[in-house]
Amino acid sequence: MTTYTICIFTENTFGLLNKITIIFTRRRVNIESLTVSETERKGVSRYTITIKHDKREEVEKLVRQIRKVIEVLAVFGYLDDEIVYNEIALFKIATPSGGKPIDIETINKVYKAWVVYWGLDYVVIEKAGNENEILDFFRYIKSYGILEFVKSGRVAVGKAPNGLVEFLPEEAHWEYYV
Numbered sequence: 001m002t003t004y005t006i007c008i009f010t011e012n013t014f015g016l017l018n019k020i021t022i023i024f025t026r027r028r029v030n031i032e033s034l035t036v037s038e039t040e041r042k043g044v045s046r047y048t049i050t051i052k053h054d055k056r057e058e059v060e061k062l063v064r065q066i067r068k069v070i071e072v073l074a075v076f077g078y079l080d081d082e083i084v085y086n087e088i089a090l091f092k093i094a095t096p097s098g099g100k101p102i103d104i105e106t107i108n109k110v111y112k113a114w115v116v117y118w119g120l121d122y123v124v125i126e127k128a129g130n131e132n133e134i135l136d137f138f139r140y141i142k143s144y145g146i147l148e149f150v151k152s153g154r155v156a157v158g159k160a161p162n163g164l165v166e167f168l169p170e171e172a173h174w175e176y177y178v
Contacts, residue, residue, distance in 0.1 A: 001052040003032075004059050005083055005156050008047040008066060009039065009074040009167065016071050020047060023065050029053060033087070033153030044073065050154045074167040078158060085156035089134045090116075091125045094145035102144055111137045122147055 010016055017036065024031055033050040053059050063077045091113075095102060107113045107125060111133075117124040127137045134151060 001054055002056070003080055004051050004053060005078045005080070005085065005154060006047075006049045006051065006059075006063060006066070007076045007078065007156065007158070008049070008072060010045050010047065010069075011071040011073065012038070012043050012045045013071045016045075016069070017047075019069055019071075020049075020066060023062065023069075024049075024051070027058070027062055027065075029058075029062060035153035035155055037155075048154055048156050076158065078156070082160075083156040083158055085130065085154050086128050087131065087134060087152050087154050088126065088128045089137075089149065089151040091127065091138075091141055091146055092148035093123050093125060093141060094147050095119075095122055100144060107141075111140060113137055 008020065010020075021031065021034075029051055031049055032052055033048075035048045037046055038044070039046045051059070059077055063075050066072055066075045093102065102123065104115065107115070111127065112129070113125050113127040115123050116126045125141065127134055129137075138146075138149070
């Protein structure tokens with residue numbers, strides 16, 4: 001299966017997430033990850049959706065269907081080598097007194113992860129990277145006792161030099177967010 005990242009730029013509209021996810025449901029395509037955020041332009045949201053699929057033609061049909069939604073301003077489908085992307089994960093690790101001490105130097109230097117909270121009986125470690133880097137760190141850190149694990153969806157930007165503004169409808173005047 002091939003991983004595809006679909007980036008959708010939309011008006012910030014109530015109920016739009018439901019409209020978009022129904023398109024995936026109807027085509028029986030599972031969403032692996034979904035991230036929604038504001039963009040640098042006021043009133044414009046960005047959906048970053050990751051899916052795995054065998055047939056490129058089916059993904060292209062999906063993208064064309066999403067383009068038909070009125071509030072959608074632009075849609076792009078990418079393969080992994082066409083984007084710069086990352087995910088973030090948080091690990092809550094047990095640190096009982098008398099337990100196995102955590103090797104912070106290995107965590108920082110080898111895995112490029114950071115302690116973001118130090119409690120009495122646990123620490124919270126943040127690891128950013130691609131899915132494989134986070135999985136490698138998971139395998140390393142699980143021997144310390146993972147109390148909780150959470151991972152974000154993918155965030156991505158295309159490697160093309162164009163920015164969002166070049167794909168927004170010209171008739172609208174888009175202000176910067178801040």
